[in-house]
Amino acid sequence: MLAHVSSPTVPPHDAKVTVWLRTSVSDPKGIKVTLRYGEPCPQGNGYHFHKPFGQEIIMVDPPNPSIDDKQIQIHQSQDWVPEVTTYDHITTPPPTGNYLDSEAIEAGLSGHQKRGRARDDRSHWEMKTPTLATMLRFLQAAGVEKIKVFDPHSRKEHELPVKNQADILYYSGHGSSATGGLLSCLDKCPVLVSDIAPSVNWKEDLDYFIIAGCSVLKPDPTNGFAWGNATLKQGILKGLCGYHGLAPSDKGGASVRIVQDFTAFLTLTQIPPVRSKDYVLDAWLEANLRNKALGIVYTSSQFWKVVVRRWPFKDEVAGTFNW
Structure with a gap:
């Protein structure tokens, strides 16, 4: 944490400033943080105050308490x-x-x-729900809250997202059965399960990943089995939901x-x-x-899929299939 302070004179070597740090969900009350004078700003328009090296504020998981000048709950x-958190990338305008x-x-x-x-x-930020760009790092985080540093006297503040993983991540965008990748991302295309690195990034709180994109969970080694091997077989997720064929488009409301x-x-x-014995x-x-859509779900060892048939045959959920 670094504060840029404008001053007409050089601060004394032991100068300090006090700011507050709080989060939107985990610790809305926050903690008081003392920053010490470090050095002049290289741009020549102020001075930098920060925590001494090795004494940075750390994030702790409850029930560990937040402590002024030391640690904050996340x-x-x-x-x-x-x-729940949602990721939605459109390629055609409304x-x-x-x-x-x-x-x-969300509703x-x-x-x-x-x-x-x-x-x-x-x-942009909203009062309660931060809205970020559709980028790989959001898929890796699978949920965020806001962390804010502010000076109650000057009313200056700065907000940033900090990872706080959701139970359900809902992805709405395009998918590719040729690669098993997610195609709707501003900085990476396709996004493969190896890019997300679930064993590193999804180990906190995520239980279900819903992929509302075409064919990414098709039951084969490139698609559904690849996602399942990296998440379900490792005990990282409880389930995967998505489509084994065309996913419903935004147009038409399906x-x-x-x-x-x-x-x-x-x-x-x-x-x-009851089919899978998992309620989600x-x-x-x-x-x-x-809704006559080609849905599919996976557990760590089995999958079920919706089969849509032409009249007079009835649509059905097929399964149980082992994988």
């Missing part, structure tokens, strides 16, 4: 609080492309705390209807049939079956 492990399915997830899971969102066309049914099941407004996975299957 949830970094399973916290038993229901949370109304053909839109964020309505991601917004429906339908109103009881879940929001752990930020990513959108391709805006990267993706929104699926999400609305899905969240209705998760909030116990409706009860899905069963909710995804039934929501897609009702």
Whole structure:
């Protein structure tokens, strides 16, 4: 942490300034931080104050307490609080492309705390939910909250995102069955599961990754099995949800209807049939079956998929398949 202070005179060597540091979710009260004079700004328009080397503020996981000038709480492990985050990247302007399915997830899971969102066309802060760009680092973080440093006397403040992983990460964008990659990302295309590095980045709190993109969870070694081997087989996630063929587009509203049914099941407004014995996975299957979409779900050893048939044959959920 570094403070840039404007002053007409050089500060004494033992000069100090005091600021406050707080987070939007984990510790909204915050801590008081003392910064000591370090050196003149290289640009010549002020002076830098910071913590001495080796005494930087550290982030601790509750129930470890926040302590002034030493440490601040940031949830970094399973916290038993229901949370959701959404990542939505559109390639065509509204109304053909839109964020309505991601917004429906957030609205339908109103009881879940929001752990930020990513959108391709805006990267601004909102009062409670930080909105960032659709970049690889957001997929790796799988959820953020805000951390703010401020001076209560001058009313100056600065905010940044800090990782606070959600339980559910919902991705809405394009996918490629040729690579098993996610195609809707500003700084990396395709995004492979190896780019996300789940064993490093998804070990805190994430339970379910929902990929609302075409064919990325197709049951073969390039797609679904690759994602499953890197997450489910390693005990990192509880389940994967997505599509084994074409995913519903934003146009026409099918993706929104699926999400609305899905969240209705998760909030116990409706009860899905038991298939996988995992409530989130069963909710995804039934929501897609009702909307004639090619949904698929994985556990660490099995998968189920929606099969859409022509009349007079009935659509069904096929499975159990071992993998």
